[in-house]
Amino acid sequence: xxxxxxxxxxxxxxxxxxRRGRLVLHRLVGKDxxxxxxxxxxxxxxxxxxxxxxxxxxxxxxxxxxVDALPPATRVQIExxxxxxxxxxxxxxxxLHKFIALDxxxxxxxxxxxxxxxxxxxxxxxxxxxIGSEAGTKRLTPDLFAQLANxxxxxxxxxxxxxxxxxxxxxxxxxxxxxxxxxxxxxxDECTAxxxxxxxxxxxxxxxxxxELRTMAAKALAARHDIAxxxxxxxxLTLPMEQKLNLVQHSLELLDASKPRYMLGASAPDSVLCxxxxxxxxxxxxxxxxxxxxxxxxxxxxxxxxPAKPLPYSLDLWQDxxxxxxxxxxxxxxxxxxxxxxxxxxxxxxxxxxxxxxxLLQIHNMHWYQRFFDDIRRSLEQGTLPADAxxxxxxxNCKEKPFSELDTLAAQACSPTTKIQRKRHAESQKx
Amino acid sequence: MTATDKFGxxxxxxxxxxxxxxxxxxxxxxxxxxxxxxxxxxxxxxxHTPMFMPVGTxxxxxxxxTKQLEALDCHVILxxxxxxxSRPGPELxxxxxxxxxxxxxxxxxxxxxxxxxxxxxxxxxxxxEEGVEFxxxxxxxxxxxxxEMSIGLQNAIGADIMMQLDDVVSSLTTGPRVExxxxxxxxxxxxxxxxxxxxxxxxxxPIVQGGLDxxxxxxxxxxxxxxxxxxYAIGGLSGGEAKGSFWRMVSLSTDILPTNKPRYCMGVxxxxxxxVCSALGVDMYDCVFPTRTARFGNALVRTGSMSLKQGRYTxxxxxxxKNCDCPTCAKYTRAYLHTTATKxxxxxxxxxxxxxxxQMRLMLDIRQAIVEDRYPAFIREFMRIRFGKTVPxxxxxxxxxxxxxxxxxxxxxxxxxxxxxxxxxVPNTWTDE
Numbered sequence: 001x002x003x004x005x006x007x008x009x010x011x012x013x014x015x016x017x018x019r020r021g022r023l024v025l026h027r028l029v030g031k032d033x034x035x036x037x038x039x040x041x042x043x044x045x046x047x048x049x050x051x052x053x054x055x056x057x058x059x060x061x062x063x064x065x066x067v068d069a070l071p072p073a074t075r076v077q078i079e080x081x082x083x084x085x086x087x088x089x090x091x092x093x094x095x096l097h098k099f100i101a102l103d104x105x106x107x108x109x110x111x112x113x114x115x116x117x118x119x120x121x122x123x124x125x126x127x128x129x130x131i132g133s134e135a136g137t138k139r140l141t142p143d144l145f146a147q148l149a150n151x152x153x154x155x156x157x158x159x160x161x162x163x164x165x166x167x168x169x170x171x172x173x174x175x176x177x178x179x180x181x182x183x184x185x186x187x188x189d190e191c192t193a194x195x196x197x198x199x200x201x202x203x204x205x206x207x208x209x210x211x212e213l214r215t216m217a218a219k220a221l222a223a224r225h226d227i228a229x230x231x232x233x234x235x236x237l238t239l240p241m242e243q244k245l246n247l248v249q250h251s252l253e254l255l256d257a258s259k260p261r262y263m264l265g266a267s268a269p270d271s272v273l274c275x276x277x278x279x280x281x282x283x284x285x286x287x288x289x290x291x292x293x294x295x296x297x298x299x300x301x302x303x304x305x306x307p308a309k310p311l312p313y314s315l316d317l318w319q320d321x322x323x324x325x326x327x328x329x330x331x332x333x334x335x336x337x338x339x340x341x342x343x344x345x346x347x348x349x350x351x352x353x354x355x356x357x358x359x360l361l362q363i364h365n366m367h368w369y370q371r372f373f374d375d376i377r378r379s380l381e382q383g384t385l386p387a388d389a390x391x392x393x394x395x396x397n398c399k400e401k402p403f404s405e406l407d408t409l410a411a412q413a414c415s416p417t418t419k420i421q422r423k424r425h426a427e428s429q430k431x
Numbered sequence: 432m433t434a435t436d437k438f439g440x441x442x443x444x445x446x447x448x449x450x451x452x453x454x455x456x457x458x459x460x461x462x463x464x465x466x467x468x469x470x471x472x473x474x475x476x477x478x479h480t481p482m483f484m485p486v487g488t489x490x491x492x493x494x495x496x497t498k499q500l501e502a503l504d505c506h507v508i509l510x511x512x513x514x515x516x517s518r519p520g521p522e523l524x525x526x527x528x529x530x531x532x533x534x535x536x537x538x539x540x541x542x543x544x545x546x547x548x549x550x551x552x553x554x555x556x557x558x559x560e561e562g563v564e565f566x567x568x569x570x571x572x573x574x575x576x577x578x579e580m581s582i583g584l585q586n587a588i589g590a591d592i593m594m595q596l597d598d599v600v601s602s603l604t605t606g607p608r609v610e611x612x613x614x615x616x617x618x619x620x621x622x623x624x625x626x627x628x629x630x631x632x633x634x635x636x637p638i639v640q641g642g643l644d645x646x647x648x649x650x651x652x653x654x655x656x657x658x659x660x661x662x663y664a665i666g667g668l669s670g671g672e673a674k675g676s677f678w679r680m681v682s683l684s685t686d687i688l689p690t691n692k693p694r695y696c697m698g699v700x701x702x703x704x705x706x707v708c709s710a711l712g713v714d715m716y717d718c719v720f721p722t723r724t725a726r727f728g729n730a731l732v733r734t735g736s737m738s739l740k741q742g743r744y745t746x747x748x749x750x751x752x753k754n755c756d757c758p759t760c761a762k763y764t765r766a767y768l769h770t771t772a773t774k775x776x777x778x779x780x781x782x783x784x785x786x787x788x789x790q791m792r793l794m795l796d797i798r799q800a801i802v803e804d805r806y807p808a809f810i811r812e813f814m815r816i817r818f819g820k821t822v823p824x825x826x827x828x829x830x831x832x833x834x835x836x837x838x839x840x841x842x843x844x845x846x847x848x849x850x851x852x853x854x855x856x857v858p859n860t861w862t863d864e
Contacts, residue, residue: 052775057777063780080770090746091745091746099766324523352514354490355491360496
């Protein structure tokens with residue numbers, strides 16, 4: 001597999017600095033073997049589209065196509081396909097692109113777990129990662145993961161790791177983290193050994209909040225030549241973003257700086273900006289999904305113009321003031337929803353628990369998120385990102401009150417149109 | 432996927448009717464059965480009939496955008512007056528410029544009267560000559576829905592077609608209550624006509640009642656015909672009655688109703704019912720079944736219904752129907768839908784899209800067959816695929832009444848044996864979605 005990462009401008013370094021780059025994929029095997037195909041290019045910083053069962057939340061393909069200029073990159077977690085047992089590989093004879101009806105002009109990343117679910121009860125063991133399914137806990141071994149990857153033929157894989165599940169550092173004893181580092185290293189070895197399809201491997205960078213163990217894990221990874229990128233999926237959940245980024249930074253300084261870096265759980269706009277400033281390249285669109293689930297429409301803007309005082313960064317379509325508001329979700333927005341519908345209709349759909357509410361909101365929120373990343377890349381090119389980000393964090397008062405929509409997904413995602421999460425939302429909105 | 436009807440080229444109708452807000456033109460008549468293919472010019476759209484109308488109770492078809500509905504070739508969709516009257520309410524709908532504008536739907540809309548929900552959803556509904564008295568579910572106060580109020584609400588919603596408030600009794604009810612309801616429905620129709628404020632923009636359809644009683648239903652239809660309405664509905668059926676009674680009531684009604692006006696059979700949506708009722712001369716149908724069953728993981732196919740949750744589809748790499756041209760069948764396998772159906776709302780949307788496409792394709796095929804005067808052959812082929820040798824008795828009887836005898840072998844050698852089973856275990860009158 002030829003997955004290249006090209007960094008624009010200065011030489012790659014492990015120092016905390018934002019980077020503009022591109023991920024370039026040229027498939028040499030499988031469905032593209034022998035076919036002259038243009039390379040797939042993902043401009044970074046970028047996000048992978050978050051999916052459930054390979055579908056963007058709420059959007060069937062013909063509706064997803066209403067959202068312009070989405071990045072050609074999709075992430076899928078294999079746990080979605082553990083229905084009652086381990087997924088049957090015969091289902092995927094022609095690979096995952098075909099199975100989930102994804103355009104072959106998309107870079108497909110295969111991960112293990114859903115990043116929007118952070119509370120997990122199934123416990124791992126020495127030889128397997130535990131996956132909760134309808135029929136109880138299932139075991140995902142390194143060998144099974146590699147076998148699945150071989151038949152699914154993703155472009156990028158994030159092998160299984162033993163993620164430290166306790167959300168608070170105080171709860172986590174050093175022994176647990178040490179075990180996680182040992183297991184993860186062993187699983188990575190076993191996985192790469194059994195992987196016959198030439199997917200690019202993004203290695204999980206583990207060590208939780210232990211600097212010593214993070215050093216150990218990062219050093220081991222840095223010595224490997226079969227790793228194409230890094231996935232930061234093991235930073236303590238409830239730490240403030242700056243502290244999480246400090247842990248990431250600690251690992252980054254030891255890793256190969258020329259490789260792309262994907263951070264999970266950092267998709268909220270304020271987190272994205274802070275992470276980009278520290279040199280993270282890749283994210284996923286969990287955040288717009290969380291926004292949609294709460295019945296909100298994104299309104300945040302990155303840029304040097306506009307007021308510096310705190311502004312709301314989303315519009316709550318549940319509020320009574322929306323009842324007779326015939327304006328678009330956001331004045332001037334060019335998304336399908338804003339062109340075709342008004343706030344009053346979306347408010348009505350939410351109130352009546354109609355599923356179209358979340359469809360229309362997701363279209364807007366994905367459009368908005370895509371635009372935000374466009375702005376980040378432009379700002380980076382113009383060299384104004386540090387100032388623009390500082391203004392953004394100030395404008396939306398992020399120091400006092402970080403964007404918190406993702407937290408609402410923490411205890412299992414629920415749609416306002418399926419299971420009512422309204423109460424929790426209302427409580428979280430109380431001053 | 433939009434396929435066009437073959438009567439685009441026909442410009443001289445065989446017969447027609449014209450009223451201020453509706454022009455109905457019959458372009459083809461089956462030479463064997465009572466089926467016909469027509470155009471119905473409504474204020475917002477020219478619909479082709481026989482047609483199926485998906486139900487969008489609250490002003491949306493579950494999870495589907497109006498742009499998708501257009502691409503799926505839906506001509507008219509339904510809204511429910513009771514639901515829309517409580518949320519968002521008539522004042523807001525008026526302010527928004529009617530339901531069309533509110534939901535951004537440029538084609539045809541039909542609203543029911545709200546009476547059915549009064550009786551089916553609310554406890555303690557009490558019907559008097561004045562109207563339906565019910566307890567407000569929000570504050571427990573006694574409230575009244577009169578024919579005038581129903582029309583007032585429907586005028587605010589602004590649908591192309593409105594339904595009169597009728598005195599609904601279960602199709603299983605017998606005795607004097609049925610006759611009382613039938614006559615009261617006629618009186619309520621007269622009050623509704625008087626209350627209708629927008630006759631040049633909206634059409635009011637009366638509803639034939641009379642339970643399963645031949646005399647009452649005949650009388651009801653005759654009374655309604657005297658009112659010279661733009662079109663007529665056949666109501667009070669599909670409530671769990673024997674199918675043998677159902678089709679006889681439908682056929683009796685279409686025999687009396689004027690041939691140059693549209694006939695709408697309420698609450699019908701099973702494929703075999705659509706094929707049979709079209710042969711009996713019905714032009715319009717609605718039912719929540721196709722969209723509701725989709726959300727339980729059931730995909731509609733010509734052979735029946737495919738429950739995609741079943742383990743047998745785990746590794747089935749065929750589409751739901753390889754001849755279907757819907758966006759779902761173009762991309763997804765049964766194995767994939769098996770893993771997403773009922774787990775993800777998006778998975779439900781995929782099946783909903785297919786099921787709407789299925790209904791629309793079926794209606795298109797029915798229209799084409801009528802236009803080309805091969806509807807009897809179409810019916811035989813349809814029944815062969817759906818039931819094979821053993822066809823429910825009521826279907827055999829209904830078709831025999833319009834000169835299609837399934838028990839006599841055709842040129843392909845197909846013939847059917849009637850079986851007593853109705854193939855309908857649950858009533859399919861779900862008028863709100």
